[in-house]
Amino acid sequence: MSERSAGEPSASEPPAREGPVRELLASEGSACDVPASEAPPVGTVERWAWDYVLTTDLEYKQRPPALPGTWEESPPPRRLTRPGRPAALQITARAPKSPGPEALRTPARRAQLIHTFLHHELQAAELMCWALLAFPDTPRAFRRGLLHIAGDELRHMTMYADYLATLGYGFGDFPVRDWFWQRVPSATTPAAFTATLGMGLEGGNLDHAARFAERFRAIGDEVGAALQAKVCAEEIPHVHFAVHWFQRFTQVGSDAGSGVGGADEALDDFTTWSRHLPYPLTPLVMRGAPLNRADRARAGFSEAFIDALAAWSPPAPGS
Template structure:
């Protein structure tokens, strides 16, 4: 299947089963086509973004002991994963002349996001919840789909949202375990392992699209932070607990980790004051 065809299907099809269908056979990139931009992904009526905060919040703690609340959690998380896939599809359509290796790697990651969505939906359905039973927001899309070039995409989705999920995926795995849901915990741990590779992709390709100046005072952290716009800031790339091992596995340097930790601490101090 052509990458452009997969991206168009994910972004422009309003049929969820069709959006989430994995490609048959290897992905090719012989006909990337012309650049295409869209304002919003196509979705069925029940899954269109609602911009007011009137949807359910992600249940945590003892609330997850309730089967129905676990269904809500997986519904919310499935929407997050689908938005990530839709943003990636938008990148593939917007930059048909990007390096072939970048497009191939991004296509593989997009397939990971579709698989993550299906995993969450399977758990939601096991809890009696169907996709579309609850209002969904478009936070990930609004934050990550405003990219002007490949580097801006890399700065936000892989290096803010997916980096944050290095923490949150294991936090949620522990919560599902504590609630007596080992299958839900297993989903989160599988996603965590994939996120390490996704963050590594972001770091590696940002270094190619926007390398730190040779001999300058700035480094890869400074390049990344300088390209972020509100509300996306370095501190948003950290969950409730700052985990170094997965970040090191993704290729973050000691200097990057030190600056990220300081940014997260400063943001926490500011919100507490």
């Protein structure tokens, strides 16, 4: 994941790690107020996802333990409302303004921007785990895919942290906003989730990452440009995954846990997608300028969808 221009108004099982979650649930206001009795069984994939979302340990957030090989049998839906946040992270209500092209010549401004990207990756990894817990009735192939993407986001976090270090900064040196967490959990179905995070925010990142790769290249930062280009390329399969599953979830008579009805059959792809965005989200915050048409097409968006996204504008007041 990366900057959104308008998007922020193992076969062997590891030893069980209960400490971060037990500590979290005993604290007040540090994260989601979830009864400990609702936690998945220790040693399951679901518990791994639960622990990752709720831990307040920064090292754990960046380098969690290996995934267990056991899935919980018949898990109930668990909808966490907010993540655990390490004390080192300064959470703010408003995101800092994205620096312009010339401002990126200053190492501190580049560091601030990359720090924002890193926090986006963290939220994306957490929200993949959130969806695994929230939608247990979806096919396991979908939930395995969420875990795979979470692993990619963790790797991107490391890439960004390594780049930050070359500029003399670390994770926590700038304020961050949990904007994705303020919006994505309002998705009540897996179709809405894939529409919002995968097709929407990650789709928009194909535009933003390509734009910032050019900006870094323009100021002579080839390392930063290559980093953005790599993240962009690795986001394409993430978006393709979302497009594929969104289509599955919105098929008439789908048994994939869509929570949607047959009305979608008569709608075009763009309209179907936009109607699954939780209020107040609109297509406006799901695109960058310019649109990265080539990579969006590689990710599975049709030409008609891309054209509709490019042409979309908010309805006139009172209409």
